[in-house]
Amino acid sequence: MNRLAYNKLVDRFFKLAALAATIVGLVFLFTLVWDIAHDGAGRISWSFLTSFPSRRPERAGILSALVGTIWIMGLTAVFAFPIGVGAGVYLEEYTKKKNWITRLIEINIANLAGVPSIIYGLLGLGIFVRALSLERSLLTGALTLTLLILPIIIISTREALKAVPFSIREASYALGATRWQTTYRQVLPVALPGILTGTILALSRAIGETAPLITIGALTYIAFLPESVFDPFTVLPIQIFNWVSRPQKGFAVNAAAAIIVLLFLTLILNSIAIYLRHRFQRRIRW
Amino acid sequence: MKSFLDRRSRQRIFERGIHAALLLCASLSIFTTIGIILALFFETFEFFKEVSIIEFLTDTQWTPLFVDKHFGILSLVAGTFIVSFIAMCVAIPLGILCAIYLSEYSSPRFREVVKPVLEVLAGIPTVVYGYFALLFVTPLLKSFIPGLSGFNALSPGIVMGIMILPMVSSMSEDAMHAVPSSLREGAYALGATRFQVATKVVVPAALSGIMSSFVLAVSRAVGETMIVTIAAGQQPRFSLNPLVPIETITAYIVQVSLGDTPAGTIEHKTIFAAGMTLFIFTLALNLISNWLKERFREEYR
Numbered sequence: 400m401n402r403l404a405y406n407k408l409v410d411r412f413f414k415l416a417a418l419a420a421t422i423v424g425l426v427f428l429f430t431l432v433w434d435i436a437h438d439g440a441g442r443i444s445w446s447f448l449t450s451f452p453s454r455r456p457e458r459a460g461i462l463s464a465l466v467g468t469i470w471i472m473g474l475t476a477v478f479a480f481p482i483g484v485g486a487g488v489y490l491e492e493y494t495k496k497k498n499w500i501t502r503l504i505e506i507n508i509a510n511l512a513g514v515p516s517i518i519y520g521l522l523g524l525g526i527f528v529r530a531l532s533l534e535r536s537l538l539t540g541a542l543t544l545t546l547l548i549l550p551i552i553i554i555s556t557r558e559a560l561k562a563v564p565f566s567i568r569e570a571s572y573a574l575g576a577t578r579w580q581t582t583y584r585q586v587l588p589v590a591l592p593g594i595l596t597g598t599i600l601a602l603s604r605a606i607g608e609t610a611p612l613i614t615i616g617a618l619t620y621i622a623f624l625p626e627s628v629f630d631p632f633t634v635l636p637i638q639i640f641n642w643v644s645r646p647q648k649g650f651a652v653n654a655a656a657a658i659i660v661l662l663f664l665t666l667i668l669n670s671i672a673i674y675l676r677h678r679f680q681r682r683i684r685w
Numbered sequence: 686m687k688s689f690l691d692r693r694s695r696q697r698i699f700e701r702g703i704h705a706a707l708l709l710c711a712s713l714s715i716f717t718t719i720g721i722i723l724a725l726f727f728e729t730f731e732f733f734k735e736v737s738i739i740e741f742l743t744d745t746q747w748t749p750l751f752v753d754k755h756f757g758i759l760s761l762v763a764g765t766f767i768v769s770f771i772a773m774c775v776a777i778p779l780g781i782l783c784a785i786y787l788s789e790y791s792s793p794r795f796r797e798v799v800k801p802v803l804e805v806l807a808g809i810p811t812v813v814y815g816y817f818a819l820l821f822v823t824p825l826l827k828s829f830i831p832g833l834s835g836f837n838a839l840s841p842g843i844v845m846g847i848m849i850l851p852m853v854s855s856m857s858e859d860a861m862h863a864v865p866s867s868l869r870e871g872a873y874a875l876g877a878t879r880f881q882v883a884t885k886v887v888v889p890a891a892l893s894g895i896m897s898s899f900v901l902a903v904s905r906a907v908g909e910t911m912i913v914t915i916a917a918g919q920q921p922r923f924s925l926n927p928l929v930p931i932e933t934i935t936a937y938i939v940q941v942s943l944g945d946t947p948a949g950t951i952e953h954k955t956i957f958a959a960g961m962t963l964f965i966f967t968l969a970l971n972l973i974s975n976w977l978k979e980r981f982r983e984e985y986r
Contacts, residue, residue: 485711
């Protein structure tokens with residue numbers, strides 16, 4: 400075999416190996432989805448969605464976890480969206496010259512994005528639970544998750560603002576608008592789809608978070624619904640974790656069924672993000 | 686005319702107020718960092734009043750919840766290390782092959798379909814991977830490896846490797862994509878095959894970007910919590926045997942948080958000392974990763 404044929408053979412072999420490596424991830428994903436659907440789909444019923452947890456697996460449901468998840472997501476969105484967008488706007492629209500404060504904030508946000516989520520749990524435990532005496536409440540959980548997803552929202556807000564043509568700002572200033580008028584009436588509406596997409600993707604990360612909420616002391620067994628933001632709570636991932644760690648087979652089935660519900664909620668959030676992006680993209684053209 | 690001036694000055698005050706509010710939002714990130722450092726430092730400081738730092742760093746047993754207390758973080762570090770190592774053994778080769786395939790071999794259409802599907806892997810909640818590791822992968826591995834315990838480092842390590850695979854492949858692929866195509870064309874003109882172009886031109890040129898993705902992936906693996914809490918067991922062990930139950934730093938924090946250890950006790954302070962250790966590890970890794978990424982950017986300006 401001559402050199403050229405040998406090189407071609409190596410190339411072909413490598414291509415197959417690389418393709419196989421690419422497919423491993425896909426096969427894994429489909430196996431995961433199939434395994435969970437196979438284990439849990441039969442358990443999903445109206446009573447599973449509307450029952451409280453129980454010691455007997457066949458009578459247990461996810462009502463308190465589902466309601467807790469909805470509360471936490473709503474509160475987190477209310478806190479994280481304005482703060483994250485505000486920070487993004489400040490860094491992108493209000494600082495033309497890079498001074499040491501903005502540079503410090505930028506480095507800081509990049510580093511915060513890499514801090515493990517459980518560390519945010521310890522932060523929540525130290526600051527919200529202890530120092531501010533908010534206890535193991537919905538408020539503590541939502542504030543902790545807010546800090547966790549802020550870097551993601553800030554980064555995606557900045558990306559969306561960067562994509563707005565500079566001429567729009569100049570036109571607005573030329574008509575005598577102030578900086579805030581320009582930002583609020585011209586730049587933000589154009590950047591909104593990008594910002595919303597980023598926010599929803601950040602929320603879809605928050606909905607699956609377990610570790611920080613366990614660390615702040617969210618309960619694993621709750622047989623009532625929270626009535627105010629100061630009430631204790633549980634969420635779907637914690638309920639799943641609780642069921643997975645029990646030895647009885649019935650609870651593993653419950654965990655699989657709850658995972659299906661959790662993945663379904665994540666899917667809805669992602670679909671909303673995609674829908675918003677498409678809908679708004681069509682409206683604005685230059 | 687007077688009312689016009691009034692309006693302008695009112696507007697100026699309003700603008701200043703907005704500016705201050707936005708600055709406050711942006712500086713919240715600084716307060717978050719300060720909060721993390723204070724929360725960890727305060728309790729860790731209290732912890733080291735009672736436990737010597739030498740014992741913490743050299744003892745090979747970690748038994749704060751037992752009567753005979755030992756505070757050797759090394760056994761938790763060993764657990765964290767072995768799981769992360771297995772995860773990287775999965776994620777690095779697969780990730781880089783995947784990146785090479787998508788960047789150098791595949792058709793644009795294949796890439797457009799496969800890349801987002803792979804990224805779905807990164808969006809699945811980690812508790813779901815924990816379930817899968819414990820109830821699917823471990824039983825599967827047991828049929829090959831008879832000595833495998835129900836809780837072990839191997840199964841969560843492999844699953845974690847697949848979870849961080851899209852991170853390695855996406856970031857590496859971006860780095861390869863940024864290599865100027867003139868370099869590739871030069872190599873092709875000299876008669877190189879795609880394999881030679883990929884391994885001898887593109888990968889070396891994108892190396893610091895690729896390394897940056899590896900380091901970031903290690904940082905993710907070290908900080909990952911739920912997979913190991915569910916599937917690796919809760920037995921701190923100073924050993925690198927992947928077949929037996931171990932405990933990672935993160936799993937220990939969860940274990941104590943789930944129990945009813947009262948605040949203020951030495952048992953409870955351990956989670957902050959463990960958290961501080963974890964924070965220092967991941968911070969160092971993130972800084973290295975950023976440094977590598979910046980270096981890569983400078984090469985191709």
